Structures are given as C-alpha cells and as structure tokens.
Amino acid sequence: MLSPQSQLLERNIELFQEGKWLLVNPADAYFTDQLTDYPLDILHQYYDVYSESVRVNSAHTFDSRDVASDPDGFCLNQQIGEHRHTFAPFADSKKSYTDVLIYLPKAKAHLAMLLQMAASVLSPNGRVHLVGENKGGIKSADKLTSQYGSTEKIDSARHCSLLTTHIEQEVEFSAASWLDTNTFSIGDNELQVVSMPGVFSHNQLDEGTELLLQKLPSSLRSKVLDFACGGGVIGSYLKQQYPHFDVTLLDVSALALYCTARTLAANQLTGTLIGANGLHGVEGRFDHIITNPPFHTGIKTDYSITKRFISDAKRVLVKSGALYMVANRFLPYPGLLAEHFSQVRTLAQTSRFSVYLALAK
Template sequence: MSAETPVCQLLERQSTDYRGWLWVSPPRDRWLEAAEGGLLSADRALLSAWRERGGVACSPFSAEELAPEGVVLFWPKAHAQGEWWLLWLCARLEPGTPLHVVGENQGGIKRVLKVLAALGLGCRKVDSARRCSLFASRLGRVDIDPDAAWTTFEAEGLTLASHPGVFGHGKLDDGTRLLLAQLDACLPRQGAVLDMGCGDGILAAWLARRGLTTTAVDVNGFAVEATRRTLAANGLEGEVYHADVYAGLAEQRFDAIVSNPPFHQERAVDYGPAGRLIAGAPARLGPGGQLLMVANAFLPYPDLLERAFGGFEILADDRRFRVYRAVKR
C-alpha cells in the first residue's frame, strides 16, 4: 500500500526500517496504519481507527510505558504544540532514542532546526521532497517540564486552562463570545446539556455555573484535559469525554446541545465533524430540545440544519459569525 499524504510519501522512500518505531501525532494515512509501528496521538478518531485494525495506539494522557526503537514526530501547525511533543518525548523516553521530525515546508518544519538547537539536541537534514522536509536527531534529557506549557487566563468571570493546539489558546474566541451572549435567553435553569467540541472548557464551565447538568466532549485529548482542568479550577462539576462527536457516548438525551464546532483539520477545511454533529443532534435531543451553535457566516450549515430539523433560526449575525438555533419538534 502506497502512502497517501506528502509527509508519508517522503517517509516511504527512506531506507530506515521503521518497524518498532512510534508515530507521534501523524495524519490519517493507510500506509502508516499498515506499517509495523505504534501510534501516539491525542486524536480520538485516529486512536480508534488504529485500534480497530489491531494496532498499538496510546494517548499522551495515559500511563503506558513506552520503549520504541525510534520516534517519528509529525510537526503540527501549532508550533508550540510541536515543542510540547518534543519536551514530552524527552521526558518520557530513553535518552538516545532515534528521533525523526517530518513536516510540510508550508507548515514551518524548518523551524525545527532552531527548536532542537535550543533544547541542546543535535540535528541533521535527511531528505526533502513533496514540499516536505525530514530531520534526524536523538532524544535527550531537557530541563523543561512539559507541564509548563499549561497556562490559564480569565474570561466571562471564569478561569480557563489553556494548552498549545487547543482551540482559542489563551483567549476567548469571538464566535464563542457571540454564542455566550445568546445562551442566557435560550436555556432553561435546569436540565442536561451537551457541550460538543469543548475546547478549553469555556462553554462547559459557563453551563455548569448556571446549574445545568453538563457533559462535554472533544476528539482532541488536549481539549479534554483542558476542560477538566477548567472545571476543577472553578469548582464546577461535569462529565468530560474523549470521543469523536457522539461515538462512545451513552444513549443519553439532552435538553440542549451547545457547540462552536471546528471546520479545520490542520490547514484543510473539514465539514465532517460539524455535519455529523448536526445530523445526529435530533436523536440526542428530547422533545423540544435545541441545538445552539455558532459558525463562521460563510459555512454551509443552513442546508444541514434544514435537513436535520426541518427549520432553524438565526439568533445573531455580526457578518463574521452566526448563531443558529434549531429545535426538535
């Protein structure tokens, strides 16, 4: 099976025997999934896909002991998250473990040279093709705790935990702010609500503070951990799940689903998660239950809402973002 993505096509042509290596934060690529390596990722959808094929897959937030032959780190769009991965690998794996770092030139992979140098790790360029570059190094002990990447900030009277790679890192997103301004008039004072795509936990914490029974879900393990930390920092309660949209949730029904759904996968536009959120919402809502979501005004969600609910209304539109409300009849 041939590699599908440019970064994996670059790896495929290498003479390195990657059997027994660990793929860290890779893209979806069937060539990788068929290879004899393990997966380390915070992406629930990717973890599930690997496990369904019988592959070894683990999260950085689990307690597995890892001793791979080597590591391939796929450099992410969020450079600070790439730096976190390097710190985590240096802290958790044996010094001297071979390290390859690969990424797209457009995604800033060449910054890795300076990052590795700053950490005191040597580096050499191995190859470049398909507008991607591959660098080689070895892991070593670094006197920086990966947990130092976690920060907090204040918004809406709440303390929010933040981590590189989590949506809205370090600030309140304008779309979320617009959504919050509509919620008070729409939501009941009691009932069960679902925050789908919880990010740093701002919506979950706001809902829990209102007294609603709150469940939060995100496919990104960093977001799940951020939301748990946000709830704890504010003395609030809520269930937080690492899941791909509704997959893995119990057959619970909610009085409302609230969301600022993502539409990017790295730099690519991806309407899939939002589409599944909307299409599956009626089955997860009780009679009279409502979906409240905010999205960029140009996104093609009205047709999806019309198809799923038979109608919807626009609660707010500032030309950049729209807040939609759809009710299960």
C-alpha cells in the same frame, strides 16, 4: 488511504527496522499497517485516528474528577499485534525510546511542547523525527529543534519533508509547566479557564464563544452537551450558572479533555467528559447541544467535521431538543442546518460570527 506524510515515511520504511520507536499523532490509521512486524508504541492525542487504529466504534466516557486528579493525565491503551496504541495527552514518562517520530501539528507552540515531551522519553543518543507538509511549517521547524541538537533533512516528497534531530542533552518534561490559567469575564461572571498549546483558543476567550454564551436564553433545560469543548469554556460556564444541570463535554482531543477537567476543577465544578470522533458512538440524549465547532483539519479548511456533526446531532437530541451553534459568517451552515432541522434561526450576528438556533424535526 495514506496521508502525504505517511506516503513519505513509506519511502523510508527502513528507518523502523532498528530501535525502539514511539509514533506521535499519526495523520492516518493506516501507516502502522506497513509496520506490523516492528514493535511500536503509538501516542494518539486525537480520538478519531485512535479509534480507527484500534477498530473501536464507541466513544469513551471519563469522570472529570478522575482526569483532574491525575497530574500526568489519563489514557486508554489497546494492544494490536506488536503495536500498543494509546489515547492520552502525553507520552508515558516511565518508558524510554531510541526514536520518536512526530507528525507536525498545526500550532508552533504545540510542536514546541511535543518536542520537549519527545526528547524527555529518549534514551541517550536518541533521535526525534519530524514529518509534515511543507506548507504546514516544517521548513522552519529547525528553529525549534536546534535547541536540542543538530537537525538534518532525510527526505522530501509528496510536498512533505522528513527531518531528524540528534538529541544532545538530557531533557525533562512537566505537563504542568505548559498549563496556563486565565480568568475571563463573561457577562457579570468570571470563569477560570485552563488551557495549553494544541487546545482551541489557547490563552484567549474566543469571540465567537463569548457571543454564543451571551445569546443563550435563560430557559435552557438541564441535560446539555458541549460539543468540541476545547478548554471547557461553554460547559463550565453553564455548570457555573446552573449547578443542577447535567453537563457533558466532548472533544476529539485528549489535550482538550485534560484542560477541560482542570477548568472544571478550577471553578469547583464537575462534569462528564467524552472522547469521541464527532458524535460517533455517543449514547444518551440531550435537551441541548451547544457548540463552537471546528472547521479545520490541520491547516486545511474542512467542513466535513461540522457537516457530519449536523447530520448526527438530531440523533442525540430529545424530540423537542435544540442546537445552539456559533460559526464564522462565511461558513455555509444555515443551509446545512435546514436539511436536518425543522426550524433554523439566526439569534445574533456580528461582522465575523453568526449564532444559530436549530430545532429538531
């Protein structure tokens, strides 16, 4: 099913008849099916839409040392007819386009980064197009696009708008300039955390994550999965505390994996990284899954991600495995956990967060 943003683009399909196009973060895997006759590059910073677009059912594993050693990030590429789909944190700086289309992200700082990246890969007199839901902030996006050139509204429908900015200057982009490194104290320990716009809890230590780490027992076993790792706080903390642990860090976001690799490296640590759509396609078994899972898709509250994760978690846990999860107190997770796990306990609770322990049946 086409997202509302893609339905608006479908009304303006003639835009794609000319020029060399890059699409950034399409909200669904289906709009490009309307453009099979047109050559396109598609940058996916999110593995779920990438895997659906290229019909890949497996997750993908990376070595954190390989990701950290590449200053431009890492990528997976798949050619489907005239379309080249790439899962990566950034666009290929060696390529040039006449037009770049960005699906509006949730965070303004993420949009600012994407706009600079997009403008940097344009040929002279190129254009950046922005499509997004009206309530998602696109009405105020011209405050960011105006620094690059004049912006006009092309169309609006389905509670979405399509804007075009004519880039009037040459723009350079450096991923390193968007990275931030912070040192956080967790208990008696300090951890350097690398983050950037578009990554969960950018420039902050999330209160829920901190509570979860404080309440973990000292009796953990050695094979651990940090699900929805963000900037790698949980997995890096565990690897720092228990160097002999086999720690795997998983996220749907290429930006998150990019930052996680650098968080590990900043603390002289290594780990296995996985790009995946939830736990779909994840092989192997773990003693523990430790997570602060997302409950938003874009600007919308969305329990489906964590619901699917909870139902899949038992499959990747060993028989006596345990799931440790922190979540906002208002989320209905105790009942969901009880549907799939034999024992569910609340280890800690504040006015905002609850930490749960779920033991496999």
